[in-house]
Amino acid sequence: MAHSPYPIPEAxxxxxxxxxxxxFIAHLAHxxxxxxxxxxxxxxxESDQNAAHHCWAFIAGAPGDSQALGFSDDGEPSGTAGKPILAQLQGSGLGEITAVVSRYFGGIKLGTGGLVRAYGGTVAHALSxxxxxxxxxxxxxxxxxxxSDMALLEGLLTQSGTHWERVDYGVLVSGVLLVDxxxxxSLCQQIRDRTQGRVVARPVTD
Structure with a gap:
């Protein structure tokens, strides 16, 4: 699993x-x-029913996640819409993004090369x-x-920007932390070292 942050659409x-x-109308969303x-x-x-085509592509995960890809030409000649849209999304370095390009046909055929440039170019402009x-x-x-270890522990958590997802105050303090x-x-090591092994943090595996 990738640990590095990646950019996603704000709106x-x-x-x-x-x-x-x-x-050609490009719609981008997170x-x-x-x-x-x-x-x-x-x-x-649903909102743009009069368009002749709604071609799309998505990266519904991290930028390099090949399991989270999808695309469609939606009736345009094969390879002229979905793939060029996806290529622009992949080239952007963004994750968790979908692009839909709605086309209102104006009566002049663009040819396969023209369609590739039109769909890819429209998404490129939108991405910019x-x-x-x-x-x-x-x-x-x-x-x-x-x-007795909580004051020290809370200091470590604050320093690392870590916060509780849930916490229970019983005989012991127990819970789950959300960590970058x-x-x-390094946080697991610090917790172990600073408490002399009294507190052990373990990754939660689904």
Whole structure:
């Protein structure tokens, strides 16, 4: 699993251009999983029913996750729409993103090369205008501690930007921490060292 953060869309964006009387409208959105991607595609189809085609592609995960890809030419000649859209998304370095390009046919055929340039180019222009934010990769740590160690422990958590996902105050303090994956190993080591082994944090495996 990748530990490095990656950029994702901050908000939904639409951008339009006209090429030889055909209108190409790109819609970009943050879609963290394939279900969200398909729901966004369906919403564009529903809201823009007069378009001749709704071609799309998505990366519904981290940028390099080949298991989270999808694309469709939606009736355009094979290879002229979905793949060029996907190529732009992959080239952007973004993750968790879906692009739908709606086309209103203007009566002039563009040819296969023209379609590739039109669909890919429309998405490229839209991507250049997209605001993004960083998606941190978080891991879970299970932890159990005596109350006497909590002041030291809370100091370590604050220093590393770690916070509780859930915590129970019983005979011992126990719970699950959300940790930036990049600092997981060092935090476990610090907790062990600073408490002289009294507190042990273990990664939660699903």
């Amino acid at each position: 939904t964006l639409s951008w339009e251009q006209e090429i030889k009387k055909s209108r 879609t963290p999983d394939p279900g969200a991607a398909k729901a966004f595609i369906a919403s564009i189809r 205008r997209l605001d993004t934010r960083e998606r941190l990769i978080m891991e879970r740590l299970s932890l159990r501690a005596e109350y 994956a990049r600092s997981l190993d």
